[in-house]
Amino acid sequence: MFLLLFIISLGLTIQSHSYHRSKFINSANFLTGGIYESASGISDYFDLNDQNELLVEENRKLRSQIFNFSDSISSITSSIDSVSYNGRYRIQSAKVINNNYASSKNYLTLNKGEKDDIKEDLGVITSRGIVGIIDNTSNGYSRVLSILNTKSRINAQLKASNHIGSLKWDGKSPATTVQLTDISKFAPVKDGDTIITGGQSTIFPKGVPIGTIESFDLDISGDTYTIQVKLFNDMTNLSHVYIIENLDSEEIKLLENPVDE
């Protein structure tokens, strides 16, 4: 009996370590989603003030972009919203009903699911920066693989130049810091520089802000930098997020992986 159950649970653990396979045990099902939603309905009242301020701040930014639109097109194309998306991206809002950041594999649960047209592999951001990638959906809820998860890999680059690397988390650093690896040693890396998403994945559009460089050092091999990135987002205090869908991703994937005949 003991051995049987122990092996079952080990199997579930190992299964959860492989990306996209942990279908069964997750917080995006009907029961857990429902409980989390009603609990967050109560706890939401406690940080209404903070969230309101965030929304006002974002409104201010968007409004100033609308008013300045006519005289500075160039500054807008490099920034996160409206024009640079060019209609290729569909954006939906959602609310975080469960947020973890204490373990080494963290997930969030959102209150939107398949009935709102949410699919796997859509990007999730806030007005300040990226949050993660949707990795599991049910009818009414979806689960997000947070950037604070040792399984997460996100394509990112320096804002100042086009050197790309991949954004990971080592599971040890506090919830404010992630690591950017595989940046070539010829890249001009400076403390305080901004890191943004690269345009190489079909998940995030290019130029979504991630964070600033806190410190950096050369790898053991001496070829690449490992950069400590301080996140713009406060991952411990998330409420309203946006889900980004790249409408062209099917076409790009089809082009990149042609079917063998």
Place this chain on the structure above:
Amino acid sequence: MNSFSINSIIRFLVLILVQVLIFNNINFMGTINPYPYILFILLFPINNNRTLFIFLSFMLGLFVDIFSNSGGVHAAACVTIAFIRPPVLKFAFGMVYEHQTIKFHNTEFGNRIIYFTILILIHHFIMFLLEIFNISNILLILQKTLFSSIFTIILCALISILFSNKQR
């Protein structure tokens, strides 16, 4: 007997809800969370069916896993401590356990703490080992085990004092 099982069911549900809604969100000093839901296993009545006990422990762990997206980590740890509970009981309580007359609320406080400490340390170690799943991070595992265990032991002791019915 009947009141026993009703009592256990209520304890099962309440501990899971309290764990996932409150204790999973404490995040003391950034990352330290207590896991007092295993009080269900620690305080499960002793003279009961062993198979049922191990199965219930598995379900308890599995529910916590489903809520916290952790695969089968909690389930594995819970099954293990349910399995090794009898020897630990014998070690912590000695003769009293041999006579099968033990009731948790009239055991000595010191013995109870020893018993809690052993099982909680084992549970947390297995849990973090499986969660991090990387032997090269053994220091991180031990560190997390230590801090979380201290937190859990204090909470378990407090809860068991608060809810022990001492009427004689």
